[in-house]
Amino acid sequence: MDPATSAVEQGPRVQTRCQGGSRGRARCGCALNLVLLLAVSVTFAGAAYRARRRPRDVAFVATAYYLLALLLCCLAKLGHLARASEGEAQLRRVRLAAWAVSVALGATFASRVADAMPLLALKLAVWGVAAVFLGVGFYLFFYCHDAGRCRAELGPGQDAARPPAKASHELAPEEMV
Incomplete structure (x- = not known):
């Protein structure tokens, strides 16, 4: 050859x-x-x-890296458990761990950004936005986890509130009007 x-x-x-x-x-x-x-x-x-000469900055970088790596591990485990259809209790524990790590990561970044703000109102705004996003994350992790499955069953462009549209050949003559 x-x-x-x-x-x-x-x-x-x-x-x-x-x-x-x-x-x-x-x-x-x-x-x-x-x-x-x-x-x-x-x-x-x-x-x-x-940031090697500023210990506070080095601690922030190390903490952020560790939390980000931990969050990615939790999300990978969550994806594995969802595909393997393991027990609901273990899936809920991993969701809780992923949310807790995301709260820690969000709080770490919010504290860093809030420290850079000159006014108290801006610092409070940063913490308020962080709290809203973490609350939305909590809702999506624990109460809306079937939304993706529901959308996949409906198909693209369809809404859960209205029934799927029928093709014209499936309609009765009185429905065609």
């Missing part, structure tokens, strides 16, 4: 690795996650290096 024939035979397999099958998509997803993790790690390392 000559090299040209070998390259032609291997070409489509290499090109469709990310497109074909769940195994190929899993590899691409894993590679993308590793690239993103590396980019975030390099960014945080650069921020920690720039």
Whole structure:
């Protein structure tokens, strides 16, 4: 077998690795996650290096990096449990952990931004916006977790309040008016 024939035979397999099958998509997803993790790690390392003479800034960068990594782990676990249809109690615990970590991360960033604000009204506004977003996150994590499943069953462009539209060939003659 000559090299040209070998390259032609291997070409489509290499090109469709990310497109074909769940195994190929899993590899691409894993590679993308590793690239993103590396980019975030390099960014945080650069921020920690720039803040090396200010212990408060280094503590903020380290805390934010740790909480972000923990949040991503919680969300990955949540996605795994949702696909595996594990017990509802374990799913609820992981949701609670993800929400708690997101509250800690939001409070960390809100405190940092509020410290930079010159007026008390602006500081209170920052904390108010953070509280609203964390409240919406709580609602979405615990009370609206079936919304995605409901939308998938309805189909695109349909609303849960109104019934799905019928095709014209499914309508009775008196309904066509």
